[in-house]
């Protein structure tokens with residue numbers, strides 16, 4: 071059925087311009103879809119229906135004026151609805167980071183990535199669910215509720231950007247923003263059968279992103295197909311003086327011409343095809359690599375020898391940085407507050423009552439790793455090994471243009487499976503963490519299904535600022551395959 075919500079982002083832009091439908095109709099269609107599926111999925115933390123409709127009317131009058139005069143160019147995404155992960159500030163909309171400690175926080179400003187998309191004409195439908203402060207791989211750690219995977223309601227959507235991924239997979243939004251500190255865009259994109267980009271560290275401003283691990287955090291995007299992800303990336307990337315780590319590098323020119331990959335050298339890292347990985351995941355990824363070969367790419371083995379250290383290194387660095395970043399949530403600077411007799415009492419009660427278990431675990435780990443006498447042994451040592459991991463990538467990219475690998479060892483796992491075992495949950499990240507530690511970009515797109523009908527994703531990693539190569543390869547792949555066009559059965563069920 072060709073409803074508005076079934077369109078890709080680019081089709082939606084086209085339909086709005088030609089006047090096939092109005093922005094109000096589009097926003098209404100998505101709001102109806104959300105109303106229908108949200109009770110099963112819980113992909114959002116907050117919705118903004120009135121603002122969205124009011125903005126749609128403004129967009130419609132601009133579109134009408136443009137159609138009449140045909141003159142001044144209009145913003146590229148004028149009137150297009152989108153969903154935003156609830157760790158990114160949108161002025162005037164509550165921003166919780168999935169935490170009860172920010173239950174009442176209404177930011178007076180928008181994150182740079184959001185602001186750039188608002189200038190490009192988007193309309194925010196709502197804020198999507200996330201593991202608390204983006205700490206997790208399943209969206210089960212949210213302080214609000216658990217998001218369900220649209221392909222199977224008993225499975226997790228991945229995390230921490232599980233709300234954004236589920237919303238796009240279920241046609242509740244044509245695209246969404248997310249954040250990726252150790253895999254939080256790539257793993258949920260894979261689990262939900264959609265496409266997603268984690269850009270090069272420093273390529274997209276972190277201003278207005280609620281900080282988790284500041285040396286790892288990246289803002290990126292989800293959509294149904296690679297070309298749409300590339301479009302959003304090209305709008306949000308670029309220097310921002312409000313983020314000191316944002317790179318002053320020319321604006322990207324994403325050019326997706328053709329599907330000829332002749333001359334492209336694809337590296338297959340031995341360390342990513344290991345015992346314990348689900349057989350169907352490995353088989354689908356290997357088949358996808360063959361498709362890239364038939365398009366002209368040359369494939370060779372590469373080695374990233376320090377991969378096995380990525381997990382311990384990440385789980386020192388990320389909690390250490392988180393423990394510092396989360397110190398600001400004390401009941402004084404942000405509401406809500408738990409009252410107590412003394413200032414320390416306010417801190418103690420506010421944090422004790424409102425942070426979830428995983429967040430507390432990470433604050434304790436991180437504080438320990440940073441404490442006097444231990445800093446060199448833990449954080450300092452982890453930073454040194456991190457450099458070795460980064461060097462692995464640099465050496466590999468002297469031989470190949472990109473690296474193809476699985477995203478996670480398995481497809482979406484059942485809700486509750488790792489609830490009592492944080493280490494098993496951390497193992498879900500082994501193939502995504504290295505890119506964050508090295509700062510390189512990663513693109514994910516669907517390449518098959520397992521026997522339970524759950525999507526399998528593939529990850530392409532590139533050199534720093536090599537997003538264009540990733541998009542070119544992913545787009546070429548999607549021109550000769552149709553995995554990205556498959557939709558979860560629940561979408562049709564909802565229409566009957």
Ligand code: GLN
Pocket residue numbers: 204205206207229230249250251252253254255282388499
């Ligand atoms: N699962 C990883 C963690 O819990 C990564 C999360 C993320 O990328 N935000 O830290």
